[in-house]
Amino acid sequence: MIEQKGLTVWFTGLSGAGKTTISRVVENELRSQGYKVEVLDGDVLRQCLTKGLGYSREDRDENVRRIGYVANLLTRNDVIVLVSVISPYRQIRNQMRLDTADFLEVYVNAPLEVCEQRDVKGLYKKARLGEIQNFTGIDDPYEAPLFPEVTCNTHLETIAESAGKVLRKMEELGYYLPLIDSHSLRFKIHNLKAILN
Template sequence: MEGFAVWLTGIPSSGKSTIARALEERIKARGVKVQILESDEVRKSLTPRPTYTEDEREAFYRALVYIGELLVKHGVNVIFDATANKRVYRDEARRRLSRFLEVYVKCPLEVAINRDPKGLYRKALRGEITELPGLQKPYEEPLNPEVVVEADRERPEDAAAKIERKLKELGYL
């Protein structure tokens, strides 16, 4: 049976990775196979010295969707943990994956800047990074996500439970 894909999108440091891990835990507790595709980890293999140019981003997200598509076709459920700052990247996944759920991890910029576990905003504010989505590059909010998480108001565990409920409602779980 074909798997499903959940795409967690939002600005950097919005809480995508924490929610992805909480969701993974809930899905695995049901005895269901699931794999997180964390963009930062996948990028290390595909573009070891990323430049974050538009061409590179487009190629990266095409490859990420392709990897997810292969897993889903072989019955592995996928959680994409990826900013994907342009709608076109996420729309491509929606087109290619029939059992797809987009989750917008909505987070005020100030909250993300204060969290900043990887130091991206500090680097951007010092000029060491010039392409950070949400700060120096636009982040295109999803138009019709299946789930919206208010990252500054909802605990990651509650967000994961909300996503799990939607997966059940859609018949994916």
Template sequence: MSSMASLSRITFRHMYRLQKEFNTHLSIFQGITVWFTGLSGAGKSTICQLVKDKLSAVRFSVEILDGDEVRKHLCAELGFSQEDRFKNIERAAFIAKLLSRNHIIVLASFITPYKAMRDYLKHELDPFVEVYVKCSLKECIHRDVKGLYRRALDGEVVQFTGISDPYEEPEHPDLMIDTEFETSEKSALKVLAYLRQQGFIHFDEEMK
């Protein structure tokens, strides 16, 4: 047998072993959707990015579904009536389902103002974790990172959650983080701790 043939056989056995280990890892790791709900400006997107960075650092497959990006690219024709908001959430849920069933952790950042929306998500997505990113309306208006509250208060933006549309506060979220009184870093670590305690993620390294 030539040295080239021997090398090819060794390489094939090595690749087969790696693929087998990879498939075994996938079989024990189930994707999950972690859904962040809260007022505009509460800090949902910031915390999602922090959680993603920390999970990616220990080699988890993670994707962020951001409400603004989904509206821009997939739901541009939708308005902000209750019916259109539901359609927006339904489309986002469909994407989350596709990703999570392929062993991906989905971090979804949507205002999701109505209880009925969140009940729909709990029915459609499994496993599903609801994270309430709590922050008072007063503080969100003070932050006004996108300038939307000012426009809504001036009547330039209609059907704006917290001003002219309601936000139905979650009564029993899986996890609540209060971004008015804790840093984004601390909030992100709380999310990771919850996922670990519930057995959704496993890792040896300490999250920092």
């Protein structure tokens, strides 16, 4: 059994930037090496934990606050928690950092036009047409992190490179000890990316 420390890895970025995809690759790698991992995905949690909240600033902050509370509980119990949620406002993200002893912020960065091109659900199109209100990046702001521990520029790097950045930072901070060499990791992530696509 691996002796591990709890950690909240908070993936933030625009819809379509790649938060969920990167977190799934990181999750797969950690699980394959015996780590206890939980994934808190914003889209999934909107159907249960934060059901009923809207998209005003107050409701978005409450959404993040509830997710952060669960993440902190798990982290205190030595679980690595991968949080994938837009969380557009800097102040509430900073509050989550203060409330969580072990916290790693990952800025999943991609230009708005790239995110719109990737949008299989057509949400950006609906927002542009006014069918969705308060949509982050269109008629509601996204406040990028000022000092994230990791920045993944998903329009310039592969999913494997982005996931590798996160895992290397976790290793550097003492939360992850890889049991395989980096070449094998790149191969595994490449194969997982093919499965995800």
